[in-house]
Amino acid sequence: MQSPHPNSDGQTANSEADRRLADRSGLLVGAPDEREWAAALEMRSRIADSSEDPLPADPKSTSRGPRRRGRVARFAWEMSQTIATLLALLLAVVAALVIWDFYVTAPWTRDGTVRVQVANIAPQVPGQITEVRIVDNQYVHQGEVLYVIDPFDFQVALDTSKAQLRQAAADLQVKRIEAERRRRLTELSTSMEEKQLFVGSAIQAQAAFDAAQQQVAQAEINLRRTQVRSPVNGYVTNLLMRVGNYAQVGTNNISVIDTDSFWIDGYFEETKMAHVCVGDRAEAALMGYPDPIVGQVQSITRGISVANAAPSTQGLPNVDPVFTWVRLAQRVPVRIRITDVPAGIPLISGMSATVTVRGAEARGSGSWLHQRLARLEDRLFDTIHNRRPSPECVPRIGDESGTTAILSTPKPSTPLNPAEIDPALAPEMGKQQTGGPGSQAPPRHQSRRH
Incomplete structure (x- = not known):
């Protein structure tokens, strides 16, 4: 076909x-x-x-080249995936260590509080309040008058004490003259018993004169105490007093916040105390303010309350039989002395603060980056190997001496000479140099006539 x-x-x-x-x-x-x-x-x-x-003419050579390149590409891809996985694993381990260090062992706490000393002022003399010279939340200086108590009764007491002092001074001068006159007489003119009586009367007059001086000094101090003054520099807080109230002795009626005594208490967990040293730099960030307050670790509390140490009704230790497997770390108060307060941040007692102790930056030397790297290295080493605290980190008990606060108090007045109170009563007493009312009698062989 x-x-x-x-x-x-x-x-x-x-x-x-x-x-x-x-x-x-x-x-x-x-x-x-x-x-x-x-x-x-x-x-x-x-x-x-x-x-x-x-x-290429040969079909086999055509398919052999792409196969080789495919195997190389697959090997490179698998190696890159392996390396990326190892790097991710390493970064995860480092991140876990850093997070563990930051949340568990790093010396920081959100449990911080601003603290201050408060002067509770109470009058030292009773009376009705006649004048109040301050208002609530007013700043007052040390020694400034806060309020005034009615001074009439205390002025009367002072005038009465001064009158009694003049009376005692006159009586003392007269009895001294009489005792001196009897001392110069011989035993033919007067007896030894009479001399002793006059000398004793002079001594009693001296004691009465000394007591009168102390009463005058007390009356003067009580009169000055009718003006109640501030013992510190600070702010008047929670003022509830008003004119007409009656001031009781020892009853607080004004509170003044001492602005020179602010400090910060940071309550650190006991797992972080190995990283806290006296003298370390500390930063406290208040809620609502971006700039931190800079301070220094001043001291560490040496004791906290223990529930198991409470005695029972029979005086035996009361131990709680329930003990859980989860043990919570106790918190230890650390006192931070404030050294720098940024502008615009008011210090108010009771404010919350996040306290961070930065010992590496405070004690380290070199650039900022070098300090950061050294701190990270130390933290990782301390996380893997438990840190051993330095013996110089926390001073021993009694190594530090605290400052002593002294409040000025009135001092007793200098004893007076009775001749200075009324010189015209016995002018010869100021000219004579006698041995006093207790002087010995002259020898018996002197003239028998005065």
Whole structure:
């Protein structure tokens, strides 16, 4: 049977060759349509023209190169994934150590409080309040008058004491003169018993004169105490007193916050106390203020309350039989002395603060980056190996001497000479140099007449 086309054998051979070429170029030939064949040939020619390297004659060599490059690429990808996994694991371990150090062992606490000393002022003399010179939350200086108590009764007491002092001074001068006159007489003019009586009367007059002086001094101090003054520099707080109230001795009626006594208490967990040293730099951030207050660790409390130490009704220790497996770390108060307060931050007693002790920055030397790296290295080392506190970190009991606060108090007045009170009563007493009322009698061989 003859073929319908004269060149059917040649066309079949050409189509077989074109199909092999299409397979080499990666094209799959489907239906034997002439248009599809033409499109495949055109695509093959475009790929051959765009390729720099000629198509190898051997089909095996064509597939060997991409396989090698694929294996190298897969190996590089697997290595990169392994390295990335190891780096992520290492970063996770370091982050876990840093977080553990920050939350467990780093010396910081959110349990901080601003503290201050409060002077509770009570009158030393009773009476009705006649004048109040202050208002609530007013700043007062040390020695400034806060209020005044009615001084009439105390002025009368002072005047009476001064009158009694003049009376005692006159009586003392007269008895001294009488005792001196009897001392100069011989035993023929007077007896020894009479001399002793006059000498004793002079001594009693001296005692009465001394007591009168003390009463005058007490009356003067009581009169000055009717003006109640502030013992410290600070702010008057919670003022409830008013004119007309009666002031009781020893009853507080005014409170003044001592502005020179502010400090911060940080309550650190006992697991962090190994990183707290006396003298370290400390920062306290108050709630609502971005800039921290700078201070210094001044002291560490040496004792806190223990519930098991409470005695029972029989005096025996009361021990709680319930003990849980979860043990909470006790908190130890640490006193922070304030050294620098940023502008615009008011110190108010009772405010909450986050306290952070930065001992590395305070004691370290070098640049900021060097201190940071050294601190991170120390923290990681302390986290892995438990830190041993330095013996000089916390002073021993009795190594530090505290400051002594002294309040000025009135002093007794200098004893007076009775001749200075009334010189015209006995002018010769100021001129004579006698041995006093207790002087010995003259020798018996002196003249018997005065």
